[in-house]
Amino acid sequence: MSADASQSVITGIGVAAPNGLSVKAWWNAVLRSESGIRRIGRFDPDRYPARLAGEIRDFVDADHIPGRLLPQTDRVTRLSLAVAREAIDDAGVDLEQLPRYAAGVSTASSAGGFEFGQRELQALWSKGGQYVSAYQSFAWFYAVNTGQISIGHDLRGPSGVLVTEQAGGLDAVAQARRRLRRGSELMITGGVDSALCPWGWTAHLAGGRLSTGDDPTRAYLPFSADASGEVVGEGGALLVLERAAAARARGARVYGAFAGYAATFDPPPGRGGTPQLARAVELALADAAMTPDQVDVVFADAAGDRAADRAEAEALTRLFGARGVPVTAPKTMTGRLSAGGASLDLAAALLALRDQVVPPTVNVTEPADDCPVDLVTGRPRPLRLRAALVLARGRGGFNAAAIVRAVP
Amino acid sequence: MSQQMQLEDLAAVLRECAGESENAALSTAALDVSFADLGYDSVAVLETTARIERDHGVVLNEESVFEAETLGQYLALVNAALADSTRAT
Numbered sequence: 305m306s307a308d309a310s311q312s313v314i315t316g317i318g319v320a321a322p323n324g325l326s327v328k329a330w331w332n333a334v335l336r337s338e339s340g341i342r343r344i345g346r347f348d349p350d351r352y353p354a355r356l357a358g359e360i361r362d363f364v365d366a367d368h369i370p371g372r373l374l375p376q377t378d379r380v381t382r383l384s385l386a387v388a389r390e391a392i393d394d395a396g397v398d399l400e401q402l403p404r405y406a407a408g409v410s411t412a413s414s415a416g417g418f419e420f421g422q423r424e425l426q427a428l429w430s431k432g433g434q435y436v437s438a439y440q441s442f443a444w445f446y447a448v449n450t451g452q453i454s455i456g457h458d459l460r461g462p463s464g465v466l467v468t469e470q471a472g473g474l475d476a477v478a479q480a481r482r483r484l485r486r487g488s489e490l491m492i493t494g495g496v497d498s499a500l501c502p503w504g505w506t507a508h509l510a511g512g513r514l515s516t517g518d519d520p521t522r523a524y525l526p527f528s529a530d531a532s533g534e535v536v537g538e539g540g541a542l543l544v545l546e547r548a549a550a551a552r553a554r555g556a557r558v559y560g561a562f563a564g565y566a567a568t569f570d571p572p573p574g575r576g577g578t579p580q581l582a583r584a585v586e587l588a589l590a591d592a593a594m595t596p597d598q599v600d601v602v603f604a605d606a607a608g609d610r611a612a613d614r615a616e617a618e619a620l621t622r623l624f625g626a627r628g629v630p631v632t633a634p635k636t637m638t639g640r641l642s643a644g645g646a647s648l649d650l651a652a653a654l655l656a657l658r659d660q661v662v663p664p665t666v667n668v669t670e671p672a673d674d675c676p677v678d679l680v681t682g683r684p685r686p687l688r689l690r691a692a693l694v695l696a697r698g699r700g701g702f703n704a705a706a707i708v709r710a711v712p
Numbered sequence: 713m714s715q716q717m718q719l720e721d722l723a724a725v726l727r728e729c730a731g732e733s734e735n736a737a738l739s740t741a742a743l744d745v746s747f748a749d750l751g752y753d754s755v756a757v758l759e760t761t762a763r764i765e766r767d768h769g770v771v772l773n774e775e776s777v778f779e780a781e782t783l784g785q786y787l788a789l790v791n792a793a794l795a796d797s798t799r800a801t
Contacts, residue, residue, distance in 0.1 A: 371732030372751055375759070434766050438759040 309549035311563065312481045313711060315556040316395025316544030317651050318387035320496060322358030322537045322638045326390060331655050334663045335684050339637040341520045341535050347502050354514035356523050357500055358537020358639030376439035377452065378417025380498040380538075384449035385456060387496050387542045392457065395544035395556065397490065399457055408461030408488050409454045410480040411542070412472025412495035412643035413446040415504065420444055422503035453492055453542075461488045466643075469698030470605065471567065473540065473646025474706045478565040480545045491545045494647035498538035508536050511699065513609060521667045524640075526606035526633050527613045527679055529672035534608040540644020541651035548711070559654040563691070564592025564707035572701070581605075581703045582619035585693065588705040594691065596623050599707070601662050601687070603649040603694040604677075606633035608640075616695070617675035626676040630685065634663040646696035650708060653692035657710045661686050715768075715798070716791050719743065722783060729763050730756035743784030754778065757786075764790060770797045 317327050322340025324330030333340070340358045349355035360383070368386035369377065377385075388409075392399065399407060421444040427435040442448055447465040454463050462483050466475040473495040480493035499507065508514055515523040515533035524535040551558055566587030571577030589596065602624075605616055620631060634652050635645055652663055662685040671679045691709040698704070719742075727733070733750040747757055761777050764770070770793040780786040 373731060375729060375731045376755070434762060438755050438762060441755070 309547070309552070310485075311548050311561050312484050312545050313548045313551050313561045314543045314559040314654055314708070315397070315546050315551050316391040316393075317541060317559065317654065318390030318394065319539070319541045319648065319651055320360055320363065320383045320387050321539040321648060322360055325360060325362050327394065327651070334634050334637060334652065335661070337637070337664050337666050337683060339520060339666055340537065341524065341637070341639055343518070343520075344500070346500055349505070352505060352509065353516050354509060355518060356515070356520055356535050358535060358539070358641070359500055360539055373452070375437070376443055378420035378443050378448070380413070380417055380496060381443070381449050381452050383498060383539065384411065384496040384542070385452055387540070388453045388457070388492055391492065391542045391544050397544065397554070397556070399459065399490075402489055405461045406489040407459040408463040408483055408491055409450045409459055410464055410466070410476045410483065410491055410493045411450045411453070412466045412468070412476035412647070413449060414467065414469050414472060414497055414642040415499045415507065416446045417444045417448060418499040418504040418507070419501040422501050425503070449496065457492070459492065468702040468704070469642060469700060470640065470645050471696045471698035471702035471704035472643035473648070473650070474565065474694060474696050474704040475567060477543065477545065477562060477647070477650065477706065478567070478704075481562055481565070484545065484547050489547065489550055492542055493545050494540060494542040494650070495643035496540035496542065496647075497642035497644040499642070500538050515608065524608045524636055525668050526604065526608045526636065526665070527617060527671040527675040527677060528668045531608050531610050531613055535639035537639030537641050538644070539638065539648065540641050541647040543647070543650065558711050560657050560708045561711050562706065563709040564588040564594065566591055566705055568703045570701035570703065579615050579619070579703070581616060581695065581697060581705075582622050584703040584705040585619065585623055585695070588693070588707050592707045592709065594707065599624070599629055599691055599693045600689045601653070601656060601692045602629055602631045603653055603692060604631050604633045605695045605697045606635055607697065612697070613672075614674055617671070617677050620677055627678040629678065630662050630680050630687065631677040632662050632680040633665040636666045636668065646694060646704065649694045649696070650706065653694050653708050656692060657689050657708065660689055662689070715794060717787060717794065719783065719787060722787055722790070725763055726752065726756070726760055729759045743787070744782050746781045747783070747786075748781070768794060768797070770794060
């Protein structure tokens with residue numbers, strides 16, 4: 305299948321993850337099965353019921369962010385700016401050569417700049433309103449990462465933010481694809497998220513899904529009979545998305561095409577109806593003009609909750625048959641990254657296509673009997689890969705499915 | 713005798729509130745250098761104004777603050793307010 309000139313292709317990747325800052329560091333760690341999940345170091349987690357997270361520990365803000373931006377940016381924005389820079393450099397594109405309104409930014413966020421907000425709220429309540437930073441006006445905001453990337457690289461095309469929790473990491477890229485179809489030439493897209501300060505931690509705890517174990521190798525075991533909740537982390541990935549024709553014209557290296565996508569919404573709990581994840585996959589396959597047998601690997605949402613894992617396994621079984629397709633969850637090495645998670649899985653899927661290898665799910669030895677999936681556990685599995693399916697479920701009923709495909 | 717603010721004092725507050733200028737001009741700040749030349753936008757001026765008002769117990773006229781384009785014009789506003797508050801006490 306040759307690449308349709310109008311399809312959207314990925315030409316650049318940037319990554320910040322708990323097990324590696326930069327695409328190279330992270331992917332090497334993933335293929336070595338190295339996890340970034342540890343006891344929280346950013347604050348003392350002793351008084352909290354959950355104490356493990358995937359923290360990025362080697363990010364030195366001043367190495368990545370100009371001095372002028374330090375007083376006005378939350379950690380999530382600083383990470384986003386560094387990741388966007390890596391993606392743009394990786395794409396080898398000269399943004400200044402593009403027409404003035406031809407390039408935009410579409411990112412996902414789930415909570416905005418939480419750490420910045422905590423500091424300013426503390427200033428407000430302990431000292432008074434005159435001690436609150438004027439920069440709080442935008443530093444907390446969901447769209448701030450899109451805004452700062454847009455300003456930093458002078459990208460004046462249509463831009464925006466998607467807030468659909470875990471599904472955002474795919475929804476934002478689908479929105480970027482829409483922009484390319486409507487005439488934009490290039491989009492910076494994906495998600496990077498972080499809310500690992502005490503206030504953010506309280507919000508994660510209120511969600512009720514965090515694993516309370518202290519053993520990093522046992523806390524997050526998606527599809528396992530021992531699954532006992534999720535571990536959350538910070539980070540994600542940003543991609544450079546271009547029309548295939550434009551990428552080819554400038555001789556760009558292409559990781560793959562964003563070939564199919566769909567989003568569905570679950571019915572409200574307790575009102576009957578069924579989860580709509582499988583429907584999202586069917587629609588994404590139709591969008592890509594593909595059949596299930598053309599999917600070579602699935603990057604699972606991997607909730608780490610027994611009921612949610614069963615529901616995902618059921619959807620996969622219905623579409624692909626029991627153990628019908630290799631399934632993996634490299635997020636077992638990072639924790640679930642809110643709006644960044646599915647974007648990082650997209651990056652992993654693209655590098656899997658490049659290297660012809662399925663990255664592993666760590667710590668899970670075998671899936672539960674009621675989760676009949678061919679889970680790639682322990683170590684990478686070399687495999688002929690042409691297309692990968694990425695799944696994401698966001699709190700509140702969001703489902704998203706995306707397909708990336710190798711471009712010959 | 714009122715406590716007048718010097719150019720280097722203003723440069724220090726700006727740096728603290730709005731970050732180090734990418735333009736080296738701040739280290740050799742001159743009165744006729746504009747905020748825009750230094751890369752500081754209106755929020756940077758707002759944040760700096762809030763800090764000066766808080767630390768010196770003065771209130772700067774909001775409209776005048778945003779009309780001040782250069783460090784010199786801004787400094788004149790601050791020093792006028794400082795002089796007023798000294799006379800008042």
